[in-house]
Amino acid sequence: MAVGEAKTYKIPIGPVHVGLKEPITTWLEVDGERIVDIKVRPGAIHRGIEFMARERNPIQVIYLAERICGICSFAHIESFVRAVEDAASISVPKRAQYIRTIMLELERVHSHILWAGVACYTFGYDSAFNLGLLLREKVMDVLEAVSGNRVNYGVGTIGGVRRDITPEAAAALEDMLSYYRREFAAFYEVATEDPITKARMRHVGTLPPEDAVRYCAVGPTARASGLRVDLRWSSPYEAYADIEVTPIVPQDYMGEVYGDVFDRFLVRVLEVYQSLDIIEKALSGLPEGPLMAEPKLPKLLALLKAADGVGWSSIEAPRGDDAHIVKLTKGDENVTWWKVRAPTYANIVSWPIMFRGQEIADAPLIVNSIDPCISCMERALVIDKRSGSSEVLTKEELLKRSREKTRRLMGR
Amino acid sequence: MSVLIFVAKLIAGGALLCLGVLLALLYEGVDRIISARMQRRFGPPLLQPFYDVLKLLGKESIVPRRAVAWAFNGAPWMALVTALMVFLYIPMGALPPILGSEGDLILITYLLALSAVALVVGGFASGSPYANVGSQREMVLMMSYELPLALVVSTMAWLVYRRGIPGPAFSLETFSSLSLWNTVGWVGALGLLSLLLALLAVVPAEVGKVPMDIAEAKTEILEGLISEYSGRNLALLKLTYSVRTLALCAVVVALFFPWSLGKAMGLSGVGLFVIDFVWFWIKTFVVQTVGVTTVRTAFGRFKIWQAARFYWIQVGGLALAGMLLLTLEVAIY
Numbered sequence: 001m002a003v004g005e006a007k008t009y010k011i012p013i014g015p016v017h018v019g020l021k022e023p024i025t026t027w028l029e030v031d032g033e034r035i036v037d038i039k040v041r042p043g044a045i046h047r048g049i050e051f052m053a054r055e056r057n058p059i060q061v062i063y064l065a066e067r068i069c070g071i072c073s074f075a076h077i078e079s080f081v082r083a084v085e086d087a088a089s090i091s092v093p094k095r096a097q098y099i100r101t102i103m104l105e106l107e108r109v110h111s112h113i114l115w116a117g118v119a120c121y122t123f124g125y126d127s128a129f130n131l132g133l134l135l136r137e138k139v140m141d142v143l144e145a146v147s148g149n150r151v152n153y154g155v156g157t158i159g160g161v162r163r164d165i166t167p168e169a170a171a172a173l174e175d176m177l178s179y180y181r182r183e184f185a186a187f188y189e190v191a192t193e194d195p196i197t198k199a200r201m202r203h204v205g206t207l208p209p210e211d212a213v214r215y216c217a218v219g220p221t222a223r224a225s226g227l228r229v230d231l232r233w234s235s236p237y238e239a240y241a242d243i244e245v246t247p248i249v250p251q252d253y254m255g256e257v258y259g260d261v262f263d264r265f266l267v268r269v270l271e272v273y274q275s276l277d278i279i280e281k282a283l284s285g286l287p288e289g290p291l292m293a294e295p296k297l298p299k300l301l302a303l304l305k306a307a308d309g310v311g312w313s314s315i316e317a318p319r320g321d322d323a324h325i326v327k328l329t330k331g332d333e334n335v336t337w338w339k340v341r342a343p344t345y346a347n348i349v350s351w352p353i354m355f356r357g358q359e360i361a362d363a364p365l366i367v368n369s370i371d372p373c374i375s376c377m378e379r380a381l382v383i384d385k386r387s388g389s390s391e392v393l394t395k396e397e398l399l400k401r402s403r404e405k406t407r408r409l410m411g412r
Numbered sequence: 413m414s415v416l417i418f419v420a421k422l423i424a425g426g427a428l429l430c431l432g433v434l435l436a437l438l439y440e441g442v443d444r445i446i447s448a449r450m451q452r453r454f455g456p457p458l459l460q461p462f463y464d465v466l467k468l469l470g471k472e473s474i475v476p477r478r479a480v481a482w483a484f485n486g487a488p489w490m491a492l493v494t495a496l497m498v499f500l501y502i503p504m505g506a507l508p509p510i511l512g513s514e515g516d517l518i519l520i521t522y523l524l525a526l527s528a529v530a531l532v533v534g535g536f537a538s539g540s541p542y543a544n545v546g547s548q549r550e551m552v553l554m555m556s557y558e559l560p561l562a563l564v565v566s567t568m569a570w571l572v573y574r575r576g577i578p579g580p581a582f583s584l585e586t587f588s589s590l591s592l593w594n595t596v597g598w599v600g601a602l603g604l605l606s607l608l609l610a611l612l613a614v615v616p617a618e619v620g621k622v623p624m625d626i627a628e629a630k631t632e633i634l635e636g637l638i639s640e641y642s643g644r645n646l647a648l649l650k651l652t653y654s655v656r657t658l659a660l661c662a663v664v665v666a667l668f669f670p671w672s673l674g675k676a677m678g679l680s681g682v683g684l685f686v687i688d689f690v691w692f693w694i695k696t697f698v699v700q701t702v703g704v705t706t707v708r709t710a711f712g713r714f715k716i717w718q719a720a721r722f723y724w725i726q727v728g729g730l731a732l733a734g735m736l737l738l739t740l741e742v743a744i745y
Contacts, residue, residue, distance in 0.1 A: 019631035125712030
């Protein structure tokens with residue numbers, strides 16, 4: 001090695017790492033503390049959910065869709081059922097639309113507060129982390145009051161919702177709104193005015209607007225880079241057509257936009273307030289009427305069996321644009337084809353831009369800054385380590401491998 | 413006679429070291445509970461650090477294939493022993509230090525530094541990239557906080573010398589014989605206060621707690637220095653961190669808060685020794701709560717360059733200001 005030549009070495013972050021929520025490997029090439037290059041290697045948590053769906057009917061697939069992710073589970077249901085409704089031309093009653101909106105926003109509150117807490121945890125700010133988890137508890141209680149479950153709510157179904165917002169649930173919601181308007185200020189202060197948060201988050205993991213456009217960032221990540229990207233605003237669905245939603249971008253609040261982790265933090269914290277406003281409006285304007293387009297399950301299944309075509313839906317999940325594409329074939333009871341594109345998939349490609357030139361200490365924070373949901377993102381993609389080539393698995397190939405594995409496990 | 417004294421010192425030293433280990437773990441348990449209550453959590457049981465250490469002692473100690481085994485296994489012993497030795501040089505209340513005549517404040521700072529160096533050696537010897545990064549960070553951190561530490565220690569000794577307090581200037585016994593706060597006017601008190609603050613700012617870095625746990629950084633480099641350690645070695649390292657925390661807080665008390673409760677109550681003899689001994693540990697506990705627990709609960713982790721700048725500019729400046737104020741004080745009076 002020549003004198004003065006920079007010697008780099010590689011550090012793996014993941015697949016199991018305290019600072020990450022889920023398994024993904026990012027190989028950092030570092031020179032001292034500075035990150036020169038980054039390689040992302042997913043593939044640790046692929047579960048073959050889309051493949052499983054092809055042997056189930058749409059109603060059963062709802063429960064699969066719900067389990068893609070534990071945090072944005074309703075967003076995945078919502079996107080899936082909208083795609084199916086699109087394919088089968090089912091129209092949803094007004095009251096169900098409002099209840100779906102409320103559920104989506106509750107989930108956004110829950111997801112954003114959890115993320116903000118975890119982000120603080122990644123730089124050792126345990127007090128803010130605990131404060132975040134404490135504040136999140138209220139929305140979890142309300143989710144339980146509305147749906148009966150704290151995780152995987154089981155509210156959405158094709159053509160409507162399965163749970164009504166009862167007067168007790170409405171009271172719990174009102175209570176939650178006043179609770180957050182009162183208590184969330186503490187966390188808002190931690191997030192925006194605390195010198196420690198600022199020192200650790202400002203100018204870290206910067207994603208300039210032009211790169212955000214080039215790499216198709218979505219959701220809060222794109223909005224933090226100053227892009228006005230919000231599906232609730234640009235293509236309103238459900239009750240958002242009646243409720244005005246404007247995308248929250250940092251330049252409207254701070255006067256300038258850096259596109260760094262701090263801006264992402266700010267956007268998410270402000271969106272919690274926005275969600276509270278939306279919930280309040282949806283709750284006050286909750287129309288009367290049926291909850292489902294077709295309450296009788298055999299009739300609905302027959303309707304879906306007769307449907308033919310491809311349905312598409314894209315909604316604004318807490319982390320961004322969550323797209324589902326569903327194909328239903330006439331006479332086939334099962335979902336013929338289903339494709340999920342989770343927001344993380346769109347955001348993860350901008351990691352190299354965020355990482356280059358940063359320090360190792362920032363790595364978990366940057367990884368977390370897009371709020372990655374790896375199990376949402378990982379689809380059937382196999383990367384051959386030796387040749388570096390990748391292939392998409394076909395149904396036959398997956399089936400073959402699964403049988404081989406079963407035989408291997410059973411010792412045959 | 414000298415043999416008798418030697419044996420007595422040996423017994424007393426052994427007892428003191430055992431007490432130091434027990435107290436360090438106990439205080440760590442209290443520290444975790446207080447920190448948890450500050451965060452509105454319930455926290456672990458008081459004896460959790462004991463359980464941790466005992467559990468780890470019974471577990472297998474794995475040496476990585478790429479590690480340099482003797483350095484990897486030797487470093488935890490070295491770190492623990494050097495940290496424990498500090499107790500032998502601290503006067504506890506009215507009790508004179510066991511090895512008082514053989515060592516002084518400079519030796520203590522070196523012992524604490526040596527314990528950190530042993531950790532660094534262990535980190536480098538483990539051959540893991542995380543430990544490597546952690547060791548580099550620890551070295552940078554040491555280079556940053558040694559300057560303010562040296563400034564504080566030398567200024568204090570200089571003040572003792574100029575005030576004509578009997579005894580060797582650098583010996584801790586001299587500091588504990590008379591409170592320095594009584595010997596200075598308000599300018600000097602201000603100077604002493606800034607020295608105290610500078611020393612308290614060094615404490616988290618010295619003991620590896622948030623905001624200066626940069627070398628360990630759980631969520632960044634997976635405990636850094638100690639990421640490859642397991643079993644008995646990890647138990648020793650856990651003990652080292654607790655013992656260093658306690659030892660450094662005890663040093664702060666001996667330097668700045670030598671006030672005797674027993675004398676104020678007019679006691680003498682055994683009563684004075686016992687009361688002052690307990691009083692000393694109470695003071696240490698208060699210092700640890702203020703200097704370590706509160707700070708680690710209120711802050712997030714710094715980055716290494718932020719920590720280096722903090723110690724060189726802010727804390728170094730504070731120590732320098734203290735030094736100048738004390739010089740002024742001596743020049744005036």
